[in-house]
Amino acid sequence: MKNLTGLSIKTEQNQLFILDQTLLPHQQQWLPCQTVAEMVQLIQNLQVRGAPAIGIAASLLLAYRAEQGDSRQQLRQDAETLRLARPTAVNLMNNLDCMLQALAADDFVATAVACAEQLFSEDVELCQHMAEHGAALVKPGEQLLTHCNTGGLATAGVGTALGVVRLAHQQGKNIQLWVDETRPLLQGGRLTAWECQQLGIPYQLICDNMAAMLMARGQVDRIFVGSDRIAANGDFANKVGTYSLAVLAKYHQIPFYVVAPHTTVDPHCPDGSQIPIEQRSANEVRGATGSFGTICWAPADAPVYNPAFDVTPASLVTGWVLDSGVLDQAAVAAGALTRLT
Numbered sequence: 289m290k291n292l293t294g295l296s297i298k299t300e301q302n303q304l305f306i307l308d309q310t311l312l313p314h315q316q317q318w319l320p321c322q323t324v325a326e327m328v329q330l331i332q333n334l335q336v337r338g339a340p341a342i343g344i345a346a347s348l349l350l351a352y353r354a355e356q357g358d359s360r361q362q363l364r365q366d367a368e369t370l371r372l373a374r375p376t377a378v379n380l381m382n383n384l385d386c387m388l389q390a391l392a393a394d395d396f397v398a399t400a401v402a403c404a405e406q407l408f409s410e411d412v413e414l415c416q417h418m419a420e421h422g423a424a425l426v427k428p429g430e431q432l433l434t435h436c437n438t439g440g441l442a443t444a445g446v447g448t449a450l451g452v453v454r455l456a457h458q459q460g461k462n463i464q465l466w467v468d469e470t471r472p473l474l475q476g477g478r479l480t481a482w483e484c485q486q487l488g489i490p491y492q493l494i495c496d497n498m499a500a501m502l503m504a505r506g507q508v509d510r511i512f513v514g515s516d517r518i519a520a521n522g523d524f525a526n527k528v529g530t531y532s533l534a535v536l537a538k539y540h541q542i543p544f545y546v547v548a549p550h551t552t553v554d555p556h557c558p559d560g561s562q563i564p565i566e567q568r569s570a571n572e573v574r575g576a577t578g579s580f581g582t583i584c585w586a587p588a589d590a591p592v593y594n595p596a597f598d599v600t601p602a603s604l605v606t607g608w609v610l611d612s613g614v615l616d617q618a619a620v621a622a623g624a625l626t627r628l629t
């Protein structure tokens with residue numbers, strides 16, 4: 289396997305390493321990953337996370353197992369095990385489908401390795417294209433807002449929504465970014481804040497419930513979020529809290545964009561009601577776990593509801609920023625998302 293270098297996934301000397309995102313921003317620890325069981329754990333614990341990143345990490349692990357001499361039949365079973373690691377991000381399923389096709393080749397080891405490498409480098413390019421299309425929408429001096437983490441940690445490249453913000457910043461547009469902390473797992477507070485700091489993007493961290501007030505005061509000009517799955521009609525799933533932002537944006541007449549590569553589009557899913565939503569453990573809401581250890585502020589047995597994602601209806605979206613360009617409501621209503629390749 290080639291040496292590949294991303295912010296959260298890398299291969300070196302034929303080994304796969306994952307940056308443990310649960311320890312960020314305070315510790316940077318690269319974990320070797322060699323087995324399917326380890327990869328499933330890393331994905332379920334959100335040590336590797338973000339829709340494109342989990343698909344690429346799972347594919348690279350399969351390629352690694354192929355190089356280790358696993359049989360084609362074993363690799364096919366492993367692909368099915370990896371597919372079930374998390375249910376919402378369709379990138380995982382889409383990437384594993386590519387790997388299964390590669391495994392059908394006579395020379396399946398070389399073909400699987402080439403396929404996983406291609407998925408990595410393709411994502412770098414897709415991120416760059418999305419960043420260019422999205423940054424073109426941003427006007428100088430705008431105050432932007434984002435949710436969760438959609439940057440280099442969540443992809444192989446510059447990211448989706450955060451890639452747009454990053455490029456607008458690098459283009460000298462003098463933007464400011466409001467970063468939602470993103471309860472319960474604080475991907476904004478821990479990860480997006482860390483990436484902004486590394487990149488010199490001017491940002492301020494806010495609690496999720498502060499966004500409404502900022503919008504009412506005219507301090508948010510444009511919102512960019514990522515997605516884990518976009519249905520054929522344009523409804524999309526993203527980190528829980530995205531839907532409330534979209535409702536607020538509509539009320540305050542603020543443009544609201546979803547930024548995602550075509551690998552996040554599920555043309556077989558007719559609308560948002562059909563997107564499977566991951567339910568996660570109660571302790572994530574009762575308290576928090578991180579490099580600081582575990583704290584619990586709720587009663588230890590407090591009943592909890594903890595969906596990891598919510599669905600934003602297409603009617604609340606101003607534009608779908610894809611690697612191929614920006615689709616508006618009319619294009620999506622005419623079926624443009626079902627014709628992507």
Ligand code: MRU
Binds near residue numbers: 448
């Ligand atoms: O649970 P997570 O942290 O994997 O959720 C991630 C998100 O919701 C992101 O917004 C989405 O995957 C797009 S990342 C480019």
